[in-house]
Amino acid sequence: MDRNKGGEPVNIKELPDKELFTPGHTACPGCAAPIVMRHVMKIFGEKSVVYNPACCLLVFGGTYPWIAWEVPYNHVAFENTGACITGISRALKNIGRDDVTVLGIAGDGGTADIGFQALSGAAERNEDVVYIMYDNEAYMNTGIQRSGSTPYGAWTTTTPAGSKIKGKERFKKDMATIMLAHNVPYVATLNIAYPADFLRKLEKAKEMSGFRFLQIYAPCPTGWRADPNSAVDLSKLAVETGMWTLWEAENGKVTINKKPKFTPVKEYLDQQGRFRHFDDEQYGIIEQWVKDKWDKDEKMLTALGGD
Numbered sequence: 001m002d003r004n005k006g007g008e009p010v011n012i013k014e015l016p017d018k019e020l021f022t023p024g025h026t027a028c029p030g031c032a033a034p035i036v037m038r039h040v041m042k043i044f045g046e047k048s049v050v051y052n053p054a055c056c057l058l059v060f061g062g063t064y065p066w067i068a069w070e071v072p073y074n075h076v077a078f079e080n081t082g083a084c085i086t087g088i089s090r091a092l093k094n095i096g097r098d099d100v101t102v103l104g105i106a107g108d109g110g111t112a113d114i115g116f117q118a119l120s121g122a123a124e125r126n127e128d129v130v131y132i133m134y135d136n137e138a139y140m141n142t143g144i145q146r147s148g149s150t151p152y153g154a155w156t157t158t159t160p161a162g163s164k165i166k167g168k169e170r171f172k173k174d175m176a177t178i179m180l181a182h183n184v185p186y187v188a189t190l191n192i193a194y195p196a197d198f199l200r201k202l203e204k205a206k207e208m209s210g211f212r213f214l215q216i217y218a219p220c221p222t223g224w225r226a227d228p229n230s231a232v233d234l235s236k237l238a239v240e241t242g243m244w245t246l247w248e249a250e251n252g253k254v255t256i257n258k259k260p261k262f263t264p265v266k267e268y269l270d271q272q273g274r275f276r277h278f279d280d281e282q283y284g285i286i287e288q289w290v291k292d293k294w295d296k297d298e299k300m301l302t303a304l305g306g307d
Contacts, residue, residue, distance in 0.1 A: 032220070040105075054077070082127075085104040101130060138150050153285070189244065192218075223274070240262075
């Protein structure tokens with residue numbers, strides 16, 4: 001059933017009841033990734049193939065002999081998502097199966113860092129696949145190490161906070177803009193606190209062909225040292241503060257989907273123990289980064305002729 005011709009919001013009540021990412025997995029309490037995957041699969045449906053590299057999702061969704069996926073599921077190596085989904089897509093087309101969507105679903109470490117070479121190659125070739133980066137902003141599965149997607153100042157086990165070191169010294173890598181530079185048909189950022197926008201973008205990606213890149217905000221209460229009940233609230237605050245911009249680009253035309261309220265970033269950061277060490281200087285640095293990022297986003301919008 002096509003629920004989104006013309007781009008109207010997807011009605012949650014119309015989603016199928018069948019779970020293709022099932023209960024009974026072993027995710028940590030409050031993890032946003034299962035929420036993301038349940039709804040991803042409700043949109044993409046049974047005619048899907050999933051590839052998943054090393055990440056939390058692999059461990060809690062596919063630990064032998066149990067598996068939460070009700071579609072064909074593949075796992076190879078950490079760095080190979082772009083290459084593997086390319087092979088699966090081409091093999092399916094070779095046997096005449098043009099009705100199957102190939103999904104690569106990887107964390108931020110497997111996307112922004114270890115897997116970037118294969119991702120970039122698949123995007124440059126415009127392979128007919130959907131690549132989903134679920135972004136929990138660190139290597140959570142292997143011990144909460146920093147990734148290219150970890151925010152400035154965040155505590156991780158490899159960016160400790162002490163008297164001289166104040167967490168990660170670099171800012172978050174802008175993966176969606178990097179993928180936009182590959183001139184692919186569709187790039188979008190998604191957030192579970194905005195379900196209509198979330199589902200509409202999934203539906204749009206499903207209906208398109210060519211390379212589609214979706215970066216999904218996925219709070220990790222364990223690694224972020226946050227309340228397990230806070231995933232949706234943190235997701236909403238990330239957008240309201242400007243820390244996370246909701247936007248999409250269809251064939252290069254950029255649209256910003258939600259303008260932030262510019263709620264003080266302190267309200268967002270103080271709910272996460274990974275920023276517990278922050279002082280006024282670091283809060284100020286983040287506030288300036290948000291301002292600069294929004295200025296850049298607006299300039300991109302103007303330059304690329306969106307809405």
